[in-house]
Amino acid sequence: MGVLSFFNRWRASSSDRSEWGDFWFEPVTVRTSSGIRVSADNALRLAAVYASVRILVETMASLPFVLYRQRADGGKDRVTDHWLYRLLAKRPNRYQNPYEWREMLQGHLALRGNAYNRIVANSRGEIVELVPIHPDRIRMELTPAGDYRYRVTDRLGVETILPRGEIWHLRGLSSDGLMGMSPIDLARESLGMALAVQDYGARFFANDAKPTGGCGSSFRGRSRTAKPRRCFGNPSRLPSPGTTAARCWCWKTA
Numbered sequence: 001m002g003v004l005s006f007f008n009r010w011r012a013s014s015s016d017r018s019e020w021g022d023f024w025f026e027p028v029t030v031r032t033s034s035g036i037r038v039s040a041d042n043a044l045r046l047a048a049v050y051a052s053v054r055i056l057v058e059t060m061a062s063l064p065f066v067l068y069r070q071r072a073d074g075g076k077d078r079v080t081d082h083w084l085y086r087l088l089a090k091r092p093n094r095y096q097n098p099y100e101w102r103e104m105l106q107g108h109l110a111l112r113g114n115a116y117n118r119i120v121a122n123s124r125g126e127i128v129e130l131v132p133i134h135p136d137r138i139r140m141e142l143t144p145a146g147d148y149r150y151r152v153t154d155r156l157g158v159e160t161i162l163p164r165g166e167i168w169h170l171r172g173l174s175s176d177g178l179m180g181m182s183p184i185d186l187a188r189e190s191l192g193m194a195l196a197v198q199d200y201g202a203r204f205f206a207n208d209a210k211p212t213g214g215c216g217s218s219f220r221g222r223s224r225t226a227k228p229r230r231c232f233g234n235p236s237r238l239p240s241p242g243t244t245a246a247r248c249w250c251w252k253t254a
């Protein structure tokens with residue numbers, strides 16, 4: 001552990017803004033009061049967040065899709081030969097089956113508050129594909145006319161402007177009716193504290209639960225008993241009871 005502890009002292013820190021520091025490689029998010037940057041991706045490092053998201057997405061993905069056609073007498077019949085049934089229950093796009101598609105969209109909603117699909121139609125106006133778009137690669141823009149559109153960035157960095165009619169936008173809880181609010185952003189401080197505790201515990205046990213480093217403080221006064229002099233330092237360095245000066249050494253973990 002001595003060699004590992006030596007190299008850990010030179011490990012790059014998130015607050016180090018030098019060319020070898022981790023600051024420039026962190027995601028662009030707001031730093032919490034605990035000093036941890038919280039995003040939708042690193043929040044999944046918490047077992048509670050991952051378990052909650054997993055229950056939501058798998059439950060939503062496993063729900064059956066049933067399409068009905070209403071009759072003139074007020075009744076309804078199940079429909080399986082409609083293009084909408086084939087799209088949502090059989091094959092939403094060329095890359096995913098319905099379970100994977102619904103699971104992905106619910107994951108976007110649970111972590112980021114918004115889910116997007118690009119609508120692909122044929123010459124007859126029928127929707128043939130719903131292609132998911134990652135919420136981090138799309139943003140909404142308001143036009144001077146009062147309408148809105150979407151700016152999409154693909155994997156190569158090329159931007160495409162799409163009208164609202166070509167995007168199916170699913171919103172979570174919203175405060176303005178346009179964009180859903182991210183649950184991770186709303187609970188950023190609580191998640192940051194949990195991540196800080198998790199990281200601190202990992203570093204503490206990686207050091208075999210041994211405190212490292214130390215600091216000392218001195219005070220003037222008379223100590224009549226040995227209890228005020230009990231601390232984590234070396235007792236041989238402490239003066240005897242009744243002296244006018246005492247020094248207490250305390251330790252902190254890395």
